[in-house]
Amino acid sequence: MYLDLEIFSVQNEDSKKRLDAYISSKLESESRNYIQKLIQDGNVSVGGKVETSKKYKVKEGDTIEISIPEPEVLKVEAQDIPVEIVYEDDHMVVVNKPRNMVVHPAPGHRDGTLVNALLYHCEYLSSINGVIRPGIVHRIDKDTSGLLMVAKNNVAHNFLAEQLKDHSITRKYMAIVHGNIREDRGTIEAPIGRHPVDRLKRWVVTKNSKHAITHFKVVERFGDYTLIEAQLETGRTHQIRVHMAYIKHPLIGDPLYGVKKEKINIVGQALHAKTLGFIHPKTKEYLEFDSHLPEYFSHILEKLRNSKK
Structure with missing residues (x-):
């Protein structure tokens, strides 16, 4: 049809x-x-x-x-799963994805995803990415929490996707990394591509790969650990995780790029997408949203601060 x-x-x-x-x-x-x-x-x-x-x-x-x-009828099941809506109008939604939630259905994760929750919450979502990823303009990892923008229609989806392509979206993350970063701020400019041998470490800094830039600044130091704010200029898969491991400051809890023996009791990387800014697809106004740190993240920071006393 x-x-x-x-x-x-x-x-x-x-x-x-x-x-x-x-x-x-x-x-x-x-x-x-x-x-x-x-x-x-x-x-x-x-x-x-x-x-x-x-x-x-x-x-x-x-x-x-x-x-x-005609847009393909969405076949993913809508599920009544609580999700924190930070902003919503007729064109888009900004959600604060919890940790341990997959963004869209995939092998091994057929339900319980953010998409399942959004289909229950929203009357309609954009169809550009098909039945499995309706509305999804960009993604964050299962164990990464934080802000995501979701499109309700195809015009909004294309407009937001173009901003991602042009690297004009503001995306700031909070992360806890291993080691004491001595510089107050820095920029990592190193290409990221598929790992040539290790299928577990799917991405790595390697020559002749996709251009990738991450800016970071130190927020707080804890001796053996550092709290940083990382801002993406590009948006490659696992970019912050790969780049921080590349400069020998991997994220704590990172199962792919982190240390083998973790002293802090955490499963999955300590990474939170805290700030998200973009031009609205309809009003053309710049909007920026900030989110609270999740409980697990704040709990780790509290322990690290107490250990300094």
Whole structure:
């Protein structure tokens, strides 16, 4: 079933543009990835013939027909799971995800996820990421707590996703790391990619990988441990965890990149996404939200402070 049919006639000024670029200029509310998927799935024709190559160069006089499919019906089960809503309107939601909650269903985590909770709480979510990840613009790890933005419609989703792509989202994390960081602040600029050998450590600083930048500043020192605020400039998988391990200050409790023998009783990394700022997809105003530290995190800080006395 199709929701809509868009028809365009290529003008001289657009001649020789790639097909995906041309369609992007016409369907400005849709992401390039979505448009490329439309082409790949056979939903675009040129002169009445289906064209599945995004690299096709359009010509003056070409008639481009785009069949917009109806959003796939979401099949993930809605569950009445409490979730802390920090902000909500008709376009998006900002949630404070608790620790030990997976963001979306995956093998081994079919329910009890943030998506299950959001489907119960919200009447609708964006469909760009399909039935498994409705509304999810970005993710944080299961054992990382903190703020996430979620889109209720595709226009909002694309607008927020573009800000992530442009690295214009404000994302500040609190983390407790091993060792005494002597510098008050610093920047880690080191590319992150798949580990070439160790399948457990899925990501590592390695040459010829994706550019990654993390800024950090020391908030409090505890001798053998340091509380830091880390701000992401890029958003690679496990970026803070990999970068801090790279400079020999891994997060406490980190099962992948941390120390083998942990003195502090914690399962999973001490990492909290505390601050989130972005341009609102509808009002175009800058919004910034802050969250409280979770109880487990505050409890560790209290123990570390008491040990200094």
